[in-house]
Amino acid sequence: MTEAKPFVAVVDDDESVSRAIKRLLRSIGLASETYKSGEDFLDARDAAPLRRPDCIVLDIQMPGIGGLDVQQRLAGSGIPVIFITAHDEPGIREQALAAGAAAYITKPFNDATLIDAVRAAIGATP
Template sequence: MVNLNQIVAVVDDDESVRRAIKRLLHSAGIRADTFASGDEFLSMLSSIPSYRPACVILDIQMPGTNGPEIWRRLASTGVPVIFITEHDDLAVREMAVASGAAYLLKPFDDTIFIEAVEMALGGTPSP
């Protein structure tokens, strides 16, 4: 079971993807904040030190600060990361797997996505 007070941060430069993921997470009872860029997300973290999402969903390829760079900056925090991408990148996939992050190709299966988020949040995936 997932703690409903936890917030998932969704960082993706595509508005329709952010909206769809937020809607999907909401349907599973998971709260989400969305960010249009890595820089917007990092700005939130630095301007509100108490803001700490329980999991971060990162698009790999974004203008400005990309997903892997955000992951490097978050590495010391222990916040679980789920990478999402339309363009499979072997080096990034290997880095994600080695670090314990999930790596999903768009479009991803909703059930698998929710299970990945639930596992990242420390819960048991829904049956």
């Protein structure tokens, strides 16, 4: 029996960013699904509760439910959250990290930085 690949949920309203992250994750052997909004991700999670991601790469600012709200709704789930954002506003980083974010990365990001953060969050080795 083969072990399932770690699964990463990518939640970002910028489709090009989501596609790029999905390709990057695939290049290191990780499975991923992309969601264009916090609502889409939460709806998918509620519809298939057994399909639990090993990690979430989550944009801070999105229309509707933003990243910090999604993080709050996941509180206590044990799912590591890695934030990515183009808007590194004072206080937001501290709020995200204080609420348990595994990492907080600003866009544009270095591929190696994101890979290292995801691997650390899921406990994977290169």
